[in-house]
Amino acid sequence: MEPVILACTRIWLIIISCLVIISIVGDVGVMSSSSTVAGLLSYQYYETSCPQVESIVTDKLTPILLSDPASSAALLRLLFHDCQVQGCDASLLLDSDTSEMSSSKNFAIRNRETIGIIKTAVDSVCPGTVSCSDILVLAARDAVAMSGGPKMKVLLGRKDSNTSNHTLADASLPAANTGVGEMLSIFTKRGMTVEESVAILGSHTLGVSHCVNIMDRFSRQIIGANRTPFETLLALRCAFGASISNSGTVGNDVTITKFDNQYYKDTSRGRGLLKIDSDMSTDPRTAPIVERFAQNQNEFFKEFTAAFLKLTSANVLTGHQGVVRTKCNAVN
Numbered sequence: 001m002e003p004v005i006l007a008c009t010r011i012w013l014i015i016i017s018c019l020v021i022i023s024i025v026g027d028v029g030v031m032s033s034s035s036t037v038a039g040l041l042s043y044q045y046y047e048t049s050c051p052q053v054e055s056i057v058t059d060k061l062t063p064i065l066l067s068d069p070a071s072s073a074a075l076l077r078l079l080f081h082d083c084q085v086q087g088c089d090a091s092l093l094l095d096s097d098t099s100e101m102s103s104s105k106n107f108a109i110r111n112r113e114t115i116g117i118i119k120t121a122v123d124s125v126c127p128g129t130v131s132c133s134d135i136l137v138l139a140a141r142d143a144v145a146m147s148g149g150p151k152m153k154v155l156l157g158r159k160d161s162n163t164s165n166h167t168l169a170d171a172s173l174p175a176a177n178t179g180v181g182e183m184l185s186i187f188t189k190r191g192m193t194v195e196e197s198v199a200i201l202g203s204h205t206l207g208v209s210h211c212v213n214i215m216d217r218f219s220r221q222i223i224g225a226n227r228t229p230f231e232t233l234l235a236l237r238c239a240f241g242a243s244i245s246n247s248g249t250v251g252n253d254v255t256i257t258k259f260d261n262q263y264y265k266d267t268s269r270g271r272g273l274l275k276i277d278s279d280m281s282t283d284p285r286t287a288p289i290v291e292r293f294a295q296n297q298n299e300f301f302k303e304f305t306a307a308f309l310k311l312t313s314a315n316v317l318t319g320h321q322g323v324v325r326t327k328c329n330a331v332n
């Protein structure tokens, strides 16, 4: 009888050990699969939770862009300034960021409310699912495509932050008089090549700059002396106090609502508006690339697409690192 009891006890011990091992392996499996999901953005992130998100964003944005074509430029710049500070996390949409404490580098930032409007539409179909940072990326992506630019696929799954940091914004956003060396250092830190860095600056194919930000191009010269014809034109355009009152603007290129390679054509002919636009066409590190993009729009679109993906994926919050905000302009 005793050997039978011993054998049974051994069998039970083996079964219990197997169950313990299976449960541990199972836990590890869950942990590793959830940490993989948490650590990565994905093209299919909302495939099951909100498959309509991309079409809702496009449908909501189309009439806004049709009634105000300047919104494309505003949304693209909004995205850049959001991504540049703490990674794309919608911190720039927080009301606390619009206060007088906000970084002066965010001068003339517009269209934050557009993201809130789209968020309401998305939430009416998929409540509490899609982050404001993902909506901003999708809106800027659509703004580029609807203005004639490349139709890009973007990674999704970013989470929103609960904070914004004005000091960091002041330190990280480029000043209006940024030169080529600093620009390359900003974008190569995000893993961009020199070609991609020049391409992301092609965003200046859209929109305008205020006179106050281009005064350096002409104010250091005595009237008329040593100015190129383009600088004289800028001086006239920004005359009569427009540069002081912040009211005057000049187009970043001659087709300000069209996403095309006109920006490179203009800059390569000495008509770059901001210092960085102008300097890129003469600096030996960037001038050949400016020339190449001026000749070939497809090359520009290809490099821009790669750069956009890197700009929008670097240092983002995923999984439990952030939240899905209920309202884009306030923390939950």
Ligand code: HEM
Pocket: 072, 073, 074, 076, 077, 080, 107, 108, 110, 174, 175, 176, 177, 178, 182, 183, 186, 200, 201, 203, 204, 206, 207, 208, 209, 210, 211, 213, 252, 274, 276
């Ligand atoms: C070193 C890099 C950069 C510098 C120094 C810079 C500087 C500026 C400045 C000073 C303005 C004019 C703002 C105003 O006066 O209203 C401007 C406008 C603009 N920037 Fe940039 N920028 C840089 C990179 C970028 C990037 C990477 C993007 C997009 C991904 C971008 C998108 C835009 C757009 C679309 C406008 C026009 C905004 C509008 O019309 O509302 N910029 N930029």
